[in-house]
Amino acid sequence: MDAAHVDDDLVNVLFTEAQIHEKVGELAARIEADYEGQDLLIVGILRGAVMVMADMARALTRHVEMDWMAVSSYGSGTKSSGVVRILKDLDTDISGRHVVIVDEIIDTGLTLSWLTSNLSSRNPASVEICTLLRKPEAQQMPIDVKYVGWDIPNEFVVGYGLDYRERYRNLRDIGTLAPHVYS
Numbered sequence: 001m002d003a004a005h006v007d008d009d010l011v012n013v014l015f016t017e018a019q020i021h022e023k024v025g026e027l028a029a030r031i032e033a034d035y036e037g038q039d040l041l042i043v044g045i046l047r048g049a050v051m052v053m054a055d056m057a058r059a060l061t062r063h064v065e066m067d068w069m070a071v072s073s074y075g076s077g078t079k080s081s082g083v084v085r086i087l088k089d090l091d092t093d094i095s096g097r098h099v100v101i102v103d104e105i106i107d108t109g110l111t112l113s114w115l116t117s118n119l120s121s122r123n124p125a126s127v128e129i130c131t132l133l134r135k136p137e138a139q140q141m142p143i144d145v146k147y148v149g150w151d152i153p154n155e156f157v158v159g160y161g162l163d164y165r166e167r168y169r170n171l172r173d174i175g176t177l178a179p180h181v182y183s
Contacts, residue, residue, distance in 0.1 A: 133152050
């Protein structure tokens with residue numbers, strides 16, 4: 001779906017499809033260089049990271065294993081309480097493996113901080129984080145993110161896996177959602 005299809009729902013387009021693919025390619029190249037000759041597992045966080053994971057895997061020029069997790073943060077509305085429940089755990093044993101968690105966006109950092117701690121307790125060789133977007137103003141928990149595509153303002157964004165009520169995930173661009181949509 002193109003931004004033109006939902007133009008009335010967006011304040012603006014932050015990143016176009018071409019810009020996103022270029023940035024994902026840059027992130028993949030950095031990861032590839034950092035893990036040259038090492039066994040690498042990339043772990044996508046469902047559902048939002050599906051687009052990033054698919055494009056990143058295609059951008060890599062080496063074999064890479066992929067696995068998925070689904071986690072839920074309980075809270076009211078759009079606020080995370082920091083209490084995390086695993087809905088789908090890894091199928092892969094990460095003991096001794098280099099793991100890169102791939103997510104589409106970091107808001108508060110609460111869920112990803114918990115997840116990093118959880119995975120680190122499983123004896124991997126390393127655990128790093130890759131995110132396409134990060135909202136520094138929204139961050140409530142200090143979290144070390146090795147690979148960041150863009151830092152963005154604390155606005156409600158959709159597209160390229162990011163949703164509002166399960167809509168807009170298939171938008172090829174990333175844009176700021178107009179307040180009249182979610183108010």
